[in-house]
Amino acid sequence: MSLRSPTAGPTAEGPAETGPRLVVRGLTVRFGGLTAVEDVDLDVAGGEVVALIGPNGAGKTTVFNAVCGLVRPTRGTVTVDGRPLGPTAGLAGRGVARTLQGLGLFPGLSVRENVVVGVPRGARDADARADAQLAALGLTARAAQPVGALPYAERATVALARALVARPRLLLLDEPAGGLGHGDVAALGDVIRGVAAEGTGVLLVEHHVDFVMSVSDRVVVLDFGRVIATGAPQDVRRDPRVEEAYLGIPAGAVPHAGRDRRAPGGTGGVGRPAGGGAR
């Protein structure tokens, strides 16, 4: 992937400042007696792609939901562009867009209508913007079709288009590669790099390790609700603590000894079954 200057060009919605777009400090979330996330720090700068990975149950989704305001932090702060994030309804107004596991498309609406709903309120050229976004992702021929009639990979692209049409300053992607085939994953990586190149900060939660390593600038690894490693993809990949968390191999031990620490599925190099997104 190409190198990008830290002062990437302005996004369409406003000038891109350097510096952190999303700042999470000391985030702790408890559900009753269960501590899902403890003392997590996380930064995403404009133009940067940060991946949040970790075994199942590590707290990735909880961090994500706390960033979106869907979960109230027990302690800690989440700020976007220096201001605390309010309730969910304010997300779009703050230039934050998010995709969902299971996509959350509107089944009775056409592809174009789904994307138009993502256009911010008050934008006059909603239809034109939606069409331009669909064209950019190669969905023009599908625009008038009901979204439910599309194969999964295309529906996933519609969900991405619906998020991108808002021209977000911060883009949150919840397992974007889940259920996608090899070629679709590669295309998705190109789209995400392109979005970041325009100055958008991207935070993604993902199981697909190869995809994460190819698309991210920085990887944050969670285990048992805590950050156990953070850094460039190649460094994180070699980190023994990460290997242990993922494979249950104690650092320095013989490979494959005592690998029953977790149920399989954490490393999922090939993504989840294609049916996984059809909820």
Add this chain to the structure above:
Amino acid sequence: MDRFVFLVGGGVARGTVLALFALSLVLIWRAARIVNFAAGAMAVVAAYVAVGVAQATGGWWWGALAGVVAGGLLGAAVERGLMRYATTPLGGVILAIGLVMVLQSALGIVAGPQHVPVAPPVSDQPWSLGGVPVGSPYDVLVVAVALGLMLGLRLLFTRTTLGLRLRASAFAPEVSRLLGVRVARMRTVAWALASAVAALAALLLLPTELGLNPHATDVLFVLAFTVAVVGGLDSPGGALVGGIGVGVLMSLVTGYLGAGVTPIAVLALLVVVLLVRPQGLVAGVEARRA
């Protein structure tokens, strides 16, 4: 055959009013998953406003306009002040039934129980075609207004961004909120629209009934509820098909078998549809699958 044509003509006119009122129930069901059992009582309140304005200004059309506006405002107020706090579907139903009692009692106190006759804005004397009565100018007005309004609503929902946001909020409120749609406001808009539609339906019905009184829409509500269930609570098209179907059925049964049998015929239709197609005749077109 003459009799048949006459009965069908009258049934279609009555059926479009039923369809319009049923559409009001469908709109609220889609937006809030609540069957608005107060729709009839709310429409009567709007009708009193309409009749009052019509008497004060001497113009039926001014009255109708005032009634529709009053219906819309009342719908918005009921949603904001009451239905917003219904956290379960059953809670919404119970709130609505309570509201019926309050509104009907209040109308009884303020306006009294007497029937206020309401004259039609155009003649309701049927035309004669070769000696066969085939429907009146008022029937034509009713059908034209009802169908025109339905077409307008269809355009609103399919061609405008507001309509799109209304549909999106109805399908998936959480996702819509995430996308920046003001879901609570959309629900208020849906209630206002639906209540305005119901007010107009009540106004169109009144000249063919005995007169305005606090219970003037009780039967209309029951029939429209039947229509909405027959057509599919989720389906505006079903409301139209079901409304005209029930209207014609009622007219034919009344004409050939007698008025006493009509309620039984409508109930029989409801039972048959619930047994054979419980989701309604036209449901499934935009059923929620998310």
